[in-house]
Amino acid sequence: MKVNIYYGGRGLMDDPTLYVINKMQKVLEELNVKVERFMLCELKNNITTLPQTLKDADGIILATTVEWYGIGGYMMQFLDACWLYADKEKLSRIYMSPIVMSTTYGEREGKLNLTAAWEILGGRPCSGMCGYIADTAAFEMNDDYSVLIEKKAENIYRTINQKVASLPASNQAVKQRVSVSQNTDLTPQESERLSQYAADDSYVQQQKEDIQELANMFRGMMSHEPTSTERYISQLKSHFTPVDGFKGTYKMVIGNKPIGVRINGEDITITDEPGNKFDVEMSLTESTMNDITAGHITFQRAFMSGSMKTKGEFGMLRTLDELFDFMK
Secondary structure, three states, X not given: OXXXXXXXXXXXXXXXXXHHHHHHHHHHHHOXXXXXXXXXXXXXXXXXXXXXHHOOOOEEEEEEEEOOOOOOHHHHHHXXXXXXXXXXXXXXXXXXXXXXXXXXXXXXXXXXXXXHHHHHHOOEEOOOEEXXXXXXXHHHHOHHHHHHHXXXXXXXXXXXXXXXXXXXXXXXXXXXXXXXXXXXXXXXXXXHHHHHHHHOHHHHHHHHHHHHHHHHHHHHHHXXXXXXXXXXXXXXXXXXXXXXXXXXXXXXXXXXXXXXXXEEOOEEEEEOOOOOOOOEEEEEOHHHHHHHHOOOOOHHHHHHOOOEEEEEOHHHHHHHHHHEOOOO
């Protein structure tokens, strides 16, 4: 028989959970159980590969400490990795005992969370242990607590050895109906390989760079198509007819895109970064601007019908149709 212990705490010397799993490991080894321990805090860069270690385990102990709230990030990372990469068929035959010690509030909730998570993963839960430990030294010196821990280890051994059946749980029913992982059509071997890739920082970084390169490439391909602002600037320039002695500035906000037009006799400058201070400022929709450039209506008619809002020198607004005659 083999039992794996996955410890999700921070590895502090006074962590009561370490005392409990040390005691349990000693009892299990006396019962000729092969015990292997995984300190998630020391393996944090390889947590995604740890579901591979479940292959030859008959049972596992998920042990963690509640220091302020919940079961902690390392344990959640391990459970996430089990959901994504573990061989669910093999996992369904593995017994799990939750061990949660707390130096604050929440040990019972933590134990329930681990049990629920394992059931949703499809595994077999067995009885665990939880407790609030205010003084680690007093806890370790208490003989009654020591006996309880030893008895719990023995019960875990019997449950796994005798393959004790358990009644169906609603968590498993939920898993079968609605909590279904994304179907990737991967074999267990492919999932294992994927977990190795996910744990390889250089591989993940390379994938991000490749995706960014593709995004830039497609963005470059799309940038060759003229935007609506570029199209309007081109149309205004091509239909510009100078008026002798005229000098003025216009700002057109088409939709939410501004265009600045500066005219000095035969010289014209049109930009999509207009800045401030214009003689005439106009606001109109792209649909209205399309009608104007198509020759259906004039700037003056758009203003009179309310399709275009204007402020500034209204006399210069009438000149706009002479400067840009789209009716020809």
